[in-house]
Each structure stands twice: as structure tokens, then as C-alpha cells.
Amino acid sequence: MGLTCQSTGLGSLQEMLKVNSDSPDNIVIALAGNPNTGKSTVFNSLTGLKQHTGNWPGKTVSKAQGSYIYQDKKFIVVDLPGTYSLFANSAEEEIARNFLCFIQPDVTVVVLDSTCLERNLNLALQILEITRNVVICLNLLDEAERKKINVNLQKLADQLGVPVIGTNARDGVGLQELKAAVYRVAKGEITNNPLKINYNEQIEKAVELLKPFIEKIVNGRINARWAALRLLDGDKNILDALNLYLGFDFSLNSDLEKLLRDAKEYVSSIDINMRDLVVESIIKQAEALCAETVVFKTEQQNLLDRKIDSILTSKIWGIPAMLAMLGVVFWVTIKGANFPSAMLASGFDYLEGVLTELFLAGGAPSWLHGVLVLGVYKTLAWVVSVMLPPMAIFFPLFTLLEDLGYLPRVAFNMDNFFKKASAHGKQVLTMCMGFGCNAAGIIACRIIDSPRERLIAVITNNFVPCNGRFPTLIALTSIFIAYNLGPFQSLWAALSILAVVVLGVSLTLFISKILSRTILKGLPSSFTLELPPYRKPQIGRIIIRSIFDRTLFVLFRAVMVAAPAGFVIWLMANLNLGDISILNYCAAFLDPFARFLGLDGFILMAFILGLPANEIVIPILIMSYMSQGAMLELDSLFMMRQLFLDSGWTWLTAVCTMLFVLNHWPCATTLLTIRKETQSFKWAFLSFLIPTITGMIICFTVAQVARLLGLA
Amino acid sequence: MTEKIIPLHLLPTGSFCKVKELRALDNMRRRLLDLGLINGTLVESLRRSPSGDPTAYQIRGAVIALRSEEASNIFVERV
Structure with missing residues (x-):
């Protein structure tokens, strides 16, 4: 199977060592630090960029670059992956070390978490061994203050022999001072005299x-x-x-x-091994530094965190709380999206009428009106009205959980299941990213060091329904599973979606286990997971960030795909092959096989045409059915139900379609990302095949059993 | 000798210990060292995951979850 550097994404990590600097006069700064020290926040505050941040270690898996101007000088900032040390135990550590060592940035800013200084200093001391051009950024000072931890900055600076700047990057506190210190070190105005670690x-x-x-x-x-x-x-x-x-x-x-x-x-x-001795000397040095510079005003610093954890990760409440939280997120999304979705739909509907009149008034040929309005415009309108509201609610809610620091707790609660499947506990974090977008989930798999476990996480990521698939699931449950249940409708819809997600997670575990026993044989590798302190989320920033960075980004991608898809589907429905349309011809061809799976030819074709983006599956399906002349106007979920019923849908069709939404090939973007991350067509192909076959088996079984029992 | 040396995963939650010996090898050993686990490091066992494993430990100001495979290679003395 050849798990070489090439095949495991190290190649793409090496790429990140390149600095994009447009002039040799620019000053290059590297940002280094432990995972989850707010390094990305410091990066964003310095550069004004919107690098995604979140309260879980390993958030920055790829190196980001940005720049800022200070005193008429341009500074290029390179955000290195967060590492605990520079002994190159993992690909990320090697990247960070090679960058500091061989690319030699003009200044290295080491971001330290003031609340956990002792361990953080370990890395700082290692960096001081490599380079003297260091500025220490003591971040999260506000949190330290809250926890009654007092750090003597001046004393620390004297001891380390480099400038120490206290910051609170989330609120922008101390950043001007940081820029000034970086400038002075780069200019040689400050001569550092870094602490030298003495070994035996x-x-x-x-x-x-x-x-x-x-x-x-x-x-x-x-x-x-x-x-x-x-x-x-x-x-x-x-x-x-x-x-x-x-x-x-x-x-x-x-x-x-x-x-x-x-x-x-x-x-x-010496009778113990050299590495141990080196590490011990550094840690003891860090210990000694802390003893002199840090004062803990209370014995118990994280009482509140412990109280919260005693519920959220408790034996009795841990898992139910997790499911409840996810259920609430779905429920709020469904409930909240209903109204704006209907509003958008009727708005688009009105606009369609206006457009049609314009076309008629201008004397445009009917095929032009068909292609542009009934094809491109209608598909776009559907994608926006069905996708935008749920995404605009789901993304901020999910980002909120991420910001709070809840995701590592989910990994903590679920780890034993993953261990039993011989997979990595951090796979849960990659799955959480998959909820947003599977391609992002695949990239997040870089946090898993072991190539074997990383591949398992990559291949199974698609079993988590992404945001492109949620609206489809929501629409289908709302009109079939939870239809006509009055006030409980959205509650039932949320529960059905929760069930789909639980099924997805179970399948992930099951497939992971099979992979571990067959083509990706092996035992779980070593696993350590940091549970960061809970942090107060910044609501305003969450909303802005998740709407602009995630929602609009995903929506834009969907729209870009939807427009040409609408074009193609209209042509297919209106160009004839012999005496039937291409659309009907293809659907009829797929139909016998699709019926085995509890679907029909149009549904299967919508999935196939939806390869570029899952968001367009339902719009394609609606277009296909409407072109059958069943209905010409469609402006509500009720009409959609009627359209589907008229096209021969039963509850079984809805269930099988939902199952197929969960288990089918990943979208094209995800497949390309897999190809890029694994550097292999083979793994990308397997990632295509495994969920597809799983989906077919499940749909086939459900459909046949239901028919046999006479349920449908 | 009244004190007993035990592997960390057997330490009851809520109690403290000091690291005596790291028996992990290779990559696992390096990772544990990176977390600051050396001879004499104070560790508190905080809580077990709902399914019994991993366990969260307080190590040098940070909360770190270790699976029993890792913890069983860290030998500690209760304090």
C-alpha cells in the first residue's frame, strides 16, 4: 500500500515552506507556538486576515501567510502549525522546525499561553536554541487574570534574554507593542541574548x-x-x-x-538516553523559570471548567448531552429556516414572473426564456432559498460549539469507540469539520499523524453529512417523515436528522474497523488529546465569521455549480432523442437499477448530475419532475410534496433517498481534495467506491425488506 | 517502602501522583516527554471518559486525555 511521505500528504506540507514575498526588503516573521494558544488569533489581528480560528488544538493544520505594514516596512507573517516541541516527531513539527532552522525568518514570534506557561516555555526554549531573533508573545493574559495567574513579564524577559510582550489578541490588546518589538528586533535595535540551556x-x-x-x-x-x-x-x-x-x-x-x-x-x-536528558534539562529549565515568574493566587484555577466537564463528559450525561446538543442545533436550524426559506422562495417566484414578462415583452424566443429562466434562474433560486437559511443558522451554531471548546470533549467522549475500531480519537474532530464541508474535513485529517489512521479518517469522512446535504435531508424529512405532525413537526424532523447522523457515525466506526482489519491493517497509534479550557465565545465575531467565511463561501460554490447544472438539465429535458427527451431517455435507462435501491431513475440521475456539488441534487430532481408536466409552479414545501407524490414517491422512496444522501460518492471538490491530500488516485477512488457501495447495499436492503413485508 | 509504584491508568480519579518512570518507547515516549512528563512531574487524574477510556489528567497546567495504552507505560507514585 506504500504509505510513503508522498502518499500521506507530506508533499503538500513541504510546499508550505515557501514564503510568498514580493520583495527582498520585506521582513519575514514566523509565528510559532503550542496548539490552541490563540496563535491564529494573533495572526488574524496582525494581518487583518480571517484565518479560521477555533478552540481546539490542531486548528491550523496548514501554514497561512499574511502581511502587514509597520513604519513603512512590509512584514510577511507565516503562521506555522502548532507544535509542542521541535524534535520533529510529526510532519507538522518537522515543517515548523525546518522553517525556523533553514528558511530562517527575520524574526520568530513565539506565542505562549499565559495560563499554561510551564509547558509552553518548553517550546520557547527549544526555539531559542535555534535562533536568537525571537519575540515572546504572552497571549491570553485576560484568561490568566481571570484564573488569578500572575506572570511577571519583565522578569521573564530578563531571564529569557528576549523581549516579552503581553497580549490579549482577541481584543487587540498589546498588538502595537508586539509590532514595535518585532520591528526593533528585525532592525537590530534590540540585541537579544537568549538564555542558553546547560546540559550535563x-x-x-x-x-x-x-x-x-x-x-x-x-x-x-x-x-x-x-x-x-x-x-x-x-x-x-x-x-x-x-x-x-x-x-x-x-x-x-x-x-x-x-x-x-x-x-x-x-x-x-551517561546511563540514560540522550534525548531524555535533553528534554529533561529543557523542562526543568522551564519549571525553574515559572517558579520565578509566575504567581498562582489561588490553588484551584479551573474549578468552573471542571464543573462543566463533570456534566458534559460524565458517565451518565456525557453521551446524552452530546446527542441533545446536536439535536437542538438541528431543531433550531429547521425551525429557524422554515420562514426565511418560504420568504426567499416566494420572492424568487415573484421575480421569475417579472423576468418572464420581460422576456415576452422583448420578444425573446421561447427556448431562450426556457434555458435562462426555467433552467438557470430556477435552479439558482432553489439552491439559494433552500440552502441559505439552514446554512446561515447551522454554521454560527456550530462555530459557537467550536469556539466554546466543546469539540475536544466530543472526541474525549467518543474515543473508546474509535479505539475499538483501531482508529484515531481525533478522527471525531475531522468528522466535526465534515459537518461543515467534507473537503474541509479531509484537510483537517492532517492532525492525525499516523498515515494509516489518517487514511481511515479520509476515506470515511463522507459518512458525515455535510452542509450541502443537510438542506436535502431537512426538506425530505419535513415533507415526508415529519409531515402533518402539527406543532411537533420540526421536533420530529430534527430527531430524524439526528438518527441519520447517528447512523452515519455508526457506519464510520464500522467501516473504519473493516479497513483496519483489511487493507489498512494495524493497531491504534499513540494518542494524546488536549482538552483546552472553555472559552467565552465572541458571539458577534462568530456570526460575522461564519456567515462571511463559511456560509457565503459554500453558497457561492453551490451557485457556481447550480447555474451550469440548470442549463444542462433544461437542455436535457427539452432536447429530444427520437421521440423522447434525453432526460427521460437517461432516467428510463437508470430506472430498473434505481428501483432495486428504492429510488427511481430521476433520483439516481440527480445524484449523478449532482457530483459537482450535493446542493444541486434536489433542484435537479424538481426540474426533472416538473419537465414531466406534472406541475408548473412550485413555491412551497407542500407543493414539493405534491410534486414528489405525483411522481410516484412513497415514504420508502423518501427514506431510501435520505439514506442515499448520507451514503453515496463524495462531491467532486471532496474527491479532488482527497486526491491532493493522499497524493494518490487509488485512495481517491476507494473513497468514491466505499460509501457508494455501502449506500447501495443499505438502500437495497431497506427497499427489499420493506417490500417483502408489504410495508410499501 | 510504603509507597507503591503503579502504572498511571490504575491511579483512581481525583488523586495525585508523581511520575517515577516512563516505560514508553519511540514515538509514544517522545510525545509524553513533550507534554512535560519527566521524573517527578505532578499529575492529577481528573476523570474517565463515559465509556471508561481515555482518562483526563492535569499535567503542568493543561488537561490531557491519555488512552490506557499510553498511561499504562507511565509508572507513578501516589502522593
């Missing part, structure tokens, strides 16, 4: 032995002491990196080899 006598001796030789070779391009330490540590990939970036093959140099052998003799007299 043997290591220091060994380093002294190697350093002069390395200094000669690297000629100031990288820190010789740091390189000596890594060579002593026997770090294999640092050798490759040195070779790649400096063009010097250390393994071929016999002088160095001899020196290294001698140096290693010193170290081998």
Missing part, C-alpha cells in the same frame, strides 16, 4: 568537540550548537534536512564521522 558535563563536552567543525561547514547559516546537539542525538531526519537545505551530505564526511564517534563516547557514559 558529558553532553557539553561532546558539543564542544563537534561545534568548531560544524561551524566551519555551516558558516553561520544555522546554529552550530543546536546542530551538534541534534547530531549527537542521532536524529536521522536532521541529517536529511541538512543535506537538502545546505547541500552538505554529513553522512559522507569521514572527518565528521570520526568526530561524532568520539563525541558520542562522552555521551554514552
